[in-house]
Amino acid sequence: MDTLESKLGFKIPKKNSSVKPSVELNIEAISEWVHELPMSDTGVCTKMLFNLLKEINSSELDYNLRFEIAEVIKPCIHSIGLALKKHYYNQNSALSKKQIAISRLSIALFIELTLIYKDILDGLNSSGKIKSDKITATTSIFRIMNHTRLILQVKYLLYEAAPENLWQEIYTLYSLAKENGLNTAESINQLAYEPLKNIEDSFKKTLLIAVSNPFQWRQIEQESISKATNEWLTHVSIKMFTDDDKKNIGSYAIDLNTDLPPSPAILEKFVPSNNSLCLNTINLNNSIGKVLFELESNEIRARTKHDREPSYSLHIPTLQKLYINWSTNISRANTRFALGGKMTIAIGAPAAHYYISGKKEFNIDSNLSGSSESNGLSMDTSDLPTFDMVSSDTLSMDDSSVEEETVHDIFANFQCETINVSPTGSCLRWLGDSHPAIEPGEIICMRNTEMVDEQWGIGVIRWLKHDENNSLKIGIQLLGPYAKPAGIQLIKDDESASCYLRSLILPEVESLNMKRTIITPVLPFKIGSVINLKMNDSEEPIKSELLVQEDQTSYYKQFEYKTGKNQGVIDKALEDQSVAKGADISDEEVKVDDGKLSRKSDPNDEFDNIWDDL
Numbered sequence: 001m002d003t004l005e006s007k008l009g010f011k012i013p014k015k016n017s018s019v020k021p022s023v024e025l026n027i028e029a030i031s032e033w034v035h036e037l038p039m040s041d042t043g044v045c046t047k048m049l050f051n052l053l054k055e056i057n058s059s060e061l062d063y064n065l066r067f068e069i070a071e072v073i074k075p076c077i078h079s080i081g082l083a084l085k086k087h088y089y090n091q092n093s094a095l096s097k098k099q100i101a102i103s104r105l106s107i108a109l110f111i112e113l114t115l116i117y118k119d120i121l122d123g124l125n126s127s128g129k130i131k132s133d134k135i136t137a138t139t140s141i142f143r144i145m146n147h148t149r150l151i152l153q154v155k156y157l158l159y160e161a162a163p164e165n166l167w168q169e170i171y172t173l174y175s176l177a178k179e180n181g182l183n184t185a186e187s188i189n190q191l192a193y194e195p196l197k198n199i200e201d202s203f204k205k206t207l208l209i210a211v212s213n214p215f216q217w218r219q220i221e222q223e224s225i226s227k228a229t230n231e232w233l234t235h236v237s238i239k240m241f242t243d244d245d246k247k248n249i250g251s252y253a254i255d256l257n258t259d260l261p262p263s264p265a266i267l268e269k270f271v272p273s274n275n276s277l278c279l280n281t282i283n284l285n286n287s288i289g290k291v292l293f294e295l296e297s298n299e300i301r302a303r304t305k306h307d308r309e310p311s312y313s314l315h316i317p318t319l320q321k322l323y324i325n326w327s328t329n330i331s332r333a334n335t336r337f338a339l340g341g342k343m344t345i346a347i348g349a350p351a352a353h354y355y356i357s358g359k360k361e362f363n364i365d366s367n368l369s370g371s372s373e374s375n376g377l378s379m380d381t382s383d384l385p386t387f388d389m390v391s392s393d394t395l396s397m398d399d400s401s402v403e404e405e406t407v408h409d410i411f412a413n414f415q416c417e418t419i420n421v422s423p424t425g426s427c428l429r430w431l432g433d434s435h436p437a438i439e440p441g442e443i444i445c446m447r448n449t450e451m452v453d454e455q456w457g458i459g460v461i462r463w464l465k466h467d468e469n470n471s472l473k474i475g476i477q478l479l480g481p482y483a484k485p486a487g488i489q490l491i492k493d494d495e496s497a498s499c500y501l502r503s504l505i506l507p508e509v510e511s512l513n514m515k516r517t518i519i520t521p522v523l524p525f526k527i528g529s530v531i532n533l534k535m536n537d538s539e540e541p542i543k544s545e546l547l548v549q550e551d552q553t554s555y556y557k558q559f560e561y562k563t564g565k566n567q568g569v570i571d572k573a574l575e576d577q578s579v580a581k582g583a584d585i586s587d588e589e590v591k592v593d594d595g596k597l598s599r600k601s602d603p604n605d606e607f608d609n610i611w612d613d614l
Contacts, residue, residue, distance in 0.1 A: 003115070006122045009172045011165075013057035013115045021055040027068045034072055042083045043614035046105065049076055050607070053112035063123025067136055070116045074143070077113050081106055081150065084614065089157060090219050094437045100158075101610050107154050108607070110147045117144045121176075130180055138199065139187040141177050145170065145202040152206065156214040156222060159464040159472070168259040174203050175256055175275075195230050204236055205229050207279050210261040211252050213325060215463040218439040218554060221318055228310040235284035241265070241276035249329050252279040266329055285326045287311075292319050317552040336420040336427070342449035343416045343428055347438050347461075349519065349556055351411035352445035353502045356456050357485040359409065362502055412436070415449060416474065423478070423512055425459070430472040440464055441553030443504075443519065444476060445483075455482040458504060458519070460553065479558070480506035480514060484570070489532040489541065490524050498524060500534060505570060506558075517550055520557050533563070533570070542569060 003011040023033045033052075038044050056069060088095055088103040095103075117140040124130045130137045148170055152162055177183040177199045184200050196202050208229045214222050238254075245251045251265040254277040262279055263270055291311045294302040299316070306312040311319075346355050353362060414436070416428040426446075440463055445456040463475040487500035501521050508516040518533075525531070527549050532541035544563040551558040563570060 006118065006125075008121060008125055008176060010118055010169045011115070012118050012122050015060050016058040017060070019055055019058040021059060022051065025056065025059055025061060025065070025069065027065070027072065030069050030072050034076060037076060039076070039079065042080065043610075043612055045076075046080050046084065046109070046614055049073070049080060050105070050109060050112070053077075053109065053116070057112060057115050057119065063120045063127070064136070066116060066123070067120050067140065070113070070120070070143070074113065077109055081109060084109075087614070089223075091437060094435060095158075098610050101607060102614065103154055103158055105607050105610065107151050110151045110154075114144045114147045114151075117141075117147075130176075130182075134182065134185060135188055137180065138177070138182045138185045141173050141182060142187040142196075142199050142202060145173055145199060145206065146196070148173075149202065149206045149209070153209065153222070153226065156209070157219050158466070159215055160466045160470075161468070162261065165259055167261055170203070170206060171254070171256040171258075174199065196233075200238075201233050204233050204238065204279075207238075207252070207254065207262050208232060208236065208281075211279065211281065211326075212322065213463070215465045216321075216440050217318075218441060221315075221554070224310070224314050224318065225322070228314060231310050232284050232287070235281075235287050237280045237283075238277055239280070241272045241278040245278045245280075246270070248280070248282070250280065250282040250285055250326050252281065253277075254279060264329075281326045285323060288319055288323050288326075292316065292323060295319070315554070317554070320552075336422040336425070339418050339421050341418050342431075343418050343426075343446050344413055344449045345416055345428070345444055345446045346411055346413045346456075347436065347442055347444050348411070349443040349504065349521075350502055351413070352443050352456065352458060352483070353485045353504060354409070354411045355413070355445055356458075356483055356504070361410065362485075362487070419473065425462075425475070425477045428474045428476065429467075430474065435472050438464065438474075439554075441555050443479075443556055444474075446476070457481050458483045458506065460551075460556075478512075479517075479519070480504075481509065482507065483519075484535060486518075487534040488518070488520055488525070489534070491530040491532055491543070496532070500532075503533070505533070505535075515550065515560055517558050518544075518546070518561050520546075520559065522552070522554070522557055525557060525559070527559070531561075535570075539569075 002014040002016075004014050006012045023029055037048065052073070056066070061069075084102050084106040088099050088106075091099070120140045121130075121137065121144075124133055124137050124140070148166060152166060155162055174183065182199060183203070184198050186198055196205060205226075209226055212225050212229075214225075217225065241253055245253070245265045247266070249264075249266055252262040253265040253267075253270050253272060254262045255270075255273050256275045256277065257273050265278060288311070291302075294306075295312065295316050303312050346352060350362070354360070414430075416430055419427040419429050421427075428446075438461065440461050442461045444459050444461055446459060447454045447456050457478060458480045459476040459478045461474055462477050465473050465475075467473055484505040486503045486505050488503035489496055489500045490498040503521075504519040506514070506517045506519065508514060525546060527546060529546045531544050531546060533544050534541045542563055544561045546559040546561050548560040549557060550560060
């Protein structure tokens with residue numbers, strides 16, 4: 001769609017008289033057309049809606065008629081958006097070319113709808129009626145703000161940056177509403193899927209989603225946080241930015257003259273303009289602290305008592321991380337240095353266990369295998385992935401590559417480019433456009449591709465983001481320079497309460513402030529658990545106790561532990577592991593991009609081959 005700059009400062013569609021609408025553009029004809037839409041056939045319905053939106057945007061219409069038509073079509077767009085979402089949300093494997101195209105189609109639908117409402121605003125402005133026709137103006141800005149946020153959320157779900165000028169348009173719309181006293185006025189036609197009352201609420205929600213650091217969350221966590229933000233709106237405030245805000249942790253700066261998302265006000269690099277706002281999350285964080293206290297005191301009682309409040313549906317680790325993010329001045333402790341070269345990686349704790357042990361299958365006392373079904377983790381754990389869920393099947397890039405990837409190894413390994421490193425972390429870039437299904441919070445083992453004698457380092461994926469070239473960047477926090485693979489068994493009343501599960505024992509590194517810890521599955525371990533540790537079949541298990549929980553994601557827990565007089569045995573095993581040679585990987589075994597899942601596409605035929613698959 002060709003666009004031009006409106007006097008209000010955002011893009012509006014360019015009219016094309018040669019485009020002949022497929023349906024007469026009046027409210028009666030459109031209402032009948034919508035009534036006859038084959039909503040059960042997603043592909044046909046989506047194509048019809050997409051084409052109609054483009055026809056409307058190409059046609060010269062009175063802004064009142066355009067508004068009436070948009071309000072009739074809007075619910076259908078929302079329903080189709082939900083139907084399309086299932087193709088790219090919460091998938092067990094990497095997105096295929098068609099799934100990525102479907103996500104692009106979802107964004108395209110929202111863009112076309114926002115263009116209609118932008119055209120309405122331009123018509124109101126040209127007629128000098130933004131203040132006099134308050135309902136139409138308020139509702140139009142409200143609709144644009146909501147659907148622009150949906151575009152942003154789809155991008156976040158794909159770990160991609162906001163489209164160019166998206167934030168600038170959001171700020172332009174908010175400024176327009178504020179100048180005309182529309183930001184707190186209620187819009188018309190409130191629907192169940194729009195629990196927000198006004199433009200101010202919509203703006204706050206968009207900002208809250210951005211400052212939650214969406215690139216650090218799994219897709220399902222992003223969605224849970226988004227639902228909770230509706231409840232959190234009353235706990236946050238927006239005001240003009242002052243110098244005092246630069247001293248407050250929990251304050252976020254918004255420069256309305258830029259195309260940048262909100263950033264922590266405490267950052268020294270932020271220089272406020274005369275048109276800067278401040279989002280204050282201090283009261284919200286106090287509220288989250290109270291929710292955390294209740295959940296940690298008695299989780300079942302708290303969730304039952306507040307079963308209709310989204311905050312109490314969030315997992316405790318999610319709330320803990322949000323609380324830390326919004327109450328701590330997070331800064332990088334170590335300088336990162338640019339570094340070229342390649343890094344070989346394997347994703348998931350089972351894969352790390354496999355390669356660190358020299359490609360040995362996990363099989364202690366012959367009562368274990370590498371599958372989640374036989375390791376005691378086949379129970380229903382809701383949306384929490386298990387420690388042993390990631391295997392070569394879930395890491396494969398499509399069905400045709402599974403056999404090829406499992407010929408040599410049980411778990412696949414891949415090659416990445418090193419962007420920068422520090423003593424406690426690194427940033428990697430995936431080679432090529434395709435990558436397996438990976439999420440923040442997963443364990444990753446890694447080593448320099450050219451140094452085959454080097455031990456595998458252990459880290460956790462803290463964030464994912466596609467750069468401007470659609471290459472996937474992976475932010476990794478180092479958990480340990482090496483690890484000892486082991487089996488861990490829960491003990492209750494001096495009797496085994498589980499079979500042995502995979503675990504990783506990490507050494508103490510005083511110079512990096514890393515304590516002696518153990519990585520375990522999420523279930524069934526907790527603070528105070530008594531466990532058996534077994535580092536090979538021949539040794540007797542070492543009885544230990546889990547003490548302080550250092551970290552938790554949806555994929556693992558990390559504990560400090562004590563073993564009493566047997567600690568020397570573990571320390572000796574770790575010392576031996578630190579000098580041992582890791583599993584060899586030949587060039588043929590390292591999986592590099594095969595180009596099958598490219599995110600790049602030809603705009604001329606981007607959607608032509610997906611309608612039948614919807």
